[in-house]
Amino acid sequence: MSNEQMILRLEKLDSMRSQGIPVYPEKFTTNAELYEAAxxxxxxxxVRVAGRIMGIRSFSKFAFITISNIEGSxxxxxxKEEVGEKxxxxxxxxxxxxxxxGxxxxxxxxKTNEKTLRIVSYVFLGKALRTLPEKWHGLTSIETRYRQRxxxxxxxxxxxxxxxxxxxxxxxxxxFFEDHNFLEVETPVLQHTSSGAIAKPFxxxxxSLDTELNLRIAPETYLKRLIVGGFTKIFEFAKCFRNEGISPQHLQEFTMVEGYAAYWNxxxxxxLMRDMVLYILDRTFNRTTITIKGHMIDFSLEWDIVSFRDLILRDTGIDIDLYPDVKDLYQETKRQNIHLEQSDIESLGRGNFIDLLYKKMCRPQLLKPTFLVQHPIDLSPLARSNDHNPTLTDRFQLVVNGAEIINAYSELVDPLEQRKRLEAQALLKSNGDLEAMEMDEDYLVAMEYGMPPISGWGFGIERLLMVLTDSETIKECVLFPLTKKL
Structure with a gap:
C-alpha cells in the first residue's frame, strides 16, 4: 500500500473531524443482520443494518454500495433525491x-433481481486508514493470508x-455430548508432567513456585482423575500444545475434544463416535455425503474395521507379529526396500517404529472412514490390553482421507500394570526416544484409589474440519495459525 493512499485517507479523516462528523462513534443500533435483511x-x-463497505458503483445521482461481514453482504x-445533496x-x-x-x-x-436497501439516512462508523487488497487479485500470498488472517x-x-x-x-x-448427558469440564494447561499422549511438550x-512446567499435550490424566472423583460422563474442549515438526496435518497449538464414560468399553x-460424526455432518453441512479428493463419500454407509497387523501386512507384506524385537523389524523394512525417513529412527521403541511404518505405508491409502483396531500395546501406554491377546489393546482410530481424526480406547485402570508401562516408557525416554511418555506419579496415586471400567476418546477440531472440508493444509482450519516471527 502506498503512503500516498494513506495520506489521502488521513486528510479525509481530518476533514470529517473539522466538519464535526464523529469519526469513531460509540455505537449504532441495528435491527437486522445483513443476511436477514436480504x-x-x-x-x-x-431496516437498520451496518457493515464494512466492500464496493461502490457511483453514478451522477445515485450509487450502489455493498456492505458485508463474515456472515453475508x-x-x-x-x-441524492432520498438523502439530500449534502x-x-x-x-x-x-x-x-x-x-x-450504518x-x-x-x-x-x-431490475437485476437483487435485494437492495434504499437508504433514507446513513451514519459513518469508522475509517479504514489502509486500503484493502485488490478484489480481483485478492490475497495470493499464503504467508500473508496466515499472518494477516x-x-x-x-x-x-x-x-x-x-x-x-x-x-x-x-x-x-x-x-451432541450434552444431549447424551455428558458434562463439560476444564482441566489444567500447566502441568508438572507431559502425560496423556506420546509427544514432545513445550x-x-x-x-513464584520456582519450578519447570509443561504446557499440556493432552487433558487425559486429569479427566481420568475426575472419573476417580465421581464424574461418570465428561468431555472437554482442550487447548493442547505439542512441540513437533511442521506438516500439512500438524499444528503445535490445537483444540482437542476429549471425553470419558465410566462403565463403557x-x-x-x-x-458414539460414528453417531457424532453423522450428527456433525447433518448439523454443519445438512448432508452426510461429502466430496474428498474428487470422490463422493457417504458417511451413512457402513465403515470398514481393520486391524493394525492386517493393514500393515496388506500394504507392506510385513507381519509385525513375527518381529517382537524392534531391531529385527527395522532390518525387515530395509530388506523390503522401505525407507523410513527419521533422524532418530534407531532409538525408537517398537511401538513408535510400527507407528512410523504405518504412517508412511498405510495411512495415506485410507480414503473412506475406517476404524483401525488392535494396536500393539507398545503404542498405547494408557490403553487396556485385550483379554485374549495381551500384546494388543482395546483401541480404535478413525481414519479418513489419510488422516487420523479420532483416537479412542478402553482405558487401563489397573494401577500396577500402569506403573509397569510408564516405567517402560521412562526407560525408552532415557534411551533417547523423545516422544516416549513421562512417569506421572501423581496420576498413579489417583489410580490407586480405584477406577471403574472406562472408555475414552480424543480428536482435534482442526484435523476433523480439515478432512470434512477437504482442505489442503490444517493451517486453513484455525483462525490464527502460528507463523515464524518476522
Whole structure:
C-alpha cells in the first residue's frame, strides 16, 4: 500500500473531524443482520443494518454500495433525491472502500433481481486508514493470508465459509455430548508432567513456585482423575500444545475434544463416535455425503474395521507379529526396500517404529472412514490390553482421507500394570526416544484409589474440519495459525 493512499485517507479523516462528523462513534443500533435483511419483503421500512463497505458503483445521482461481514453482504442504494445533496456529496468526498457504515432504509428489488436497501439516512462508523487488497487479485500470498488472517477473512470467501463451519461444528459437538448427558469440564494447561499422549511438550517456567512446567499435550490424566472423583460422563474442549515438526496435518497449538464414560468399553465409544460424526455432518453441512479428493463419500454407509497387523501386512507384506524385537523389524523394512525417513529412527521403541511404518505405508491409502483396531500395546501406554491377546489393546482410530481424526480406547485402570508401562516408557525416554511418555506419579496415586471400567476418546477440531472440508493444509482450519516471527 502506498503512503500516498494513506495520506489521502488521513486528510479525509481530518476533514470529517473539522466538519464535526464523529469519526469513531460509540455505537449504532441495528435491527437486522445483513443476511436477514436480504430475505425481507419489498417495502419493509425502518431496516437498520451496518457493515464494512466492500464496493461502490457511483453514478451522477445515485450509487450502489455493498456492505458485508463474515456472515453475508447486502446491496444499498444511496440516491441524492432520498438523502439530500449534502449527504450525497459528503459520502463521495469522505468515504472509502473499507470504511464502516450504518444505514436505515427500506427494501426493494432491482431490475437485476437483487435485494437492495434504499437508504433514507446513513451514519459513518469508522475509517479504514489502509486500503484493502485488490478484489480481483485478492490475497495470493499464503504467508500473508496466515499472518494477516483478518484480511483473508475480509477478502476470501472460502476462508469465511471454512472458519464459519468451524464455529458451527464446535456448537454441534457440544450439543451432541450434552444431549447424551455428558458434562463439560476444564482441566489444567500447566502441568508438572507431559502425560496423556506420546509427544514432545513445550516447556515453561513458573517464577513464584520456582519450578519447570509443561504446557499440556493432552487433558487425559486429569479427566481420568475426575472419573476417580465421581464424574461418570465428561468431555472437554482442550487447548493442547505439542512441540513437533511442521506438516500439512500438524499444528503445535490445537483444540482437542476429549471425553470419558465410566462403565463403557471401546466398542460403546465406536458407536458414539460414528453417531457424532453423522450428527456433525447433518448439523454443519445438512448432508452426510461429502466430496474428498474428487470422490463422493457417504458417511451413512457402513465403515470398514481393520486391524493394525492386517493393514500393515496388506500394504507392506510385513507381519509385525513375527518381529517382537524392534531391531529385527527395522532390518525387515530395509530388506523390503522401505525407507523410513527419521533422524532418530534407531532409538525408537517398537511401538513408535510400527507407528512410523504405518504412517508412511498405510495411512495415506485410507480414503473412506475406517476404524483401525488392535494396536500393539507398545503404542498405547494408557490403553487396556485385550483379554485374549495381551500384546494388543482395546483401541480404535478413525481414519479418513489419510488422516487420523479420532483416537479412542478402553482405558487401563489397573494401577500396577500402569506403573509397569510408564516405567517402560521412562526407560525408552532415557534411551533417547523423545516422544516416549513421562512417569506421572501423581496420576498413579489417583489410580490407586480405584477406577471403574472406562472408555475414552480424543480428536482435534482442526484435523476433523480439515478432512470434512477437504482442505489442503490444517493451517486453513484455525483462525490464527502460528507463523515464524518476522
Amino acid at each position: 430475505l425481507l419483503e419489498d417495502g419493509t421500512s425502518g 447486502l446491496q444499498l442504494l444511496l440516491s 449527504s450525497f456529496n459528503q459520502f463521495h468526498k469522505l468515504i472509502d472502500i473499507g470504511d464502516f457504515f 444505514v436505515e432504509g427500506h427494501m426493494y428489488t432491482t 483478518y484480511l483473508d477473512l475480509i477478502m476470501t470467501k472460502e476462508t469465511q465459509i471454512r472458519l464459519l463451519t468451524r464455529t458451527k461444528m464446535v456448537s454441534a459437538i457440544r450439543r 516447556r515453561t517456567y513458573h517464577n 471401546y466398542e460403546d465409544t465406536m458407536k
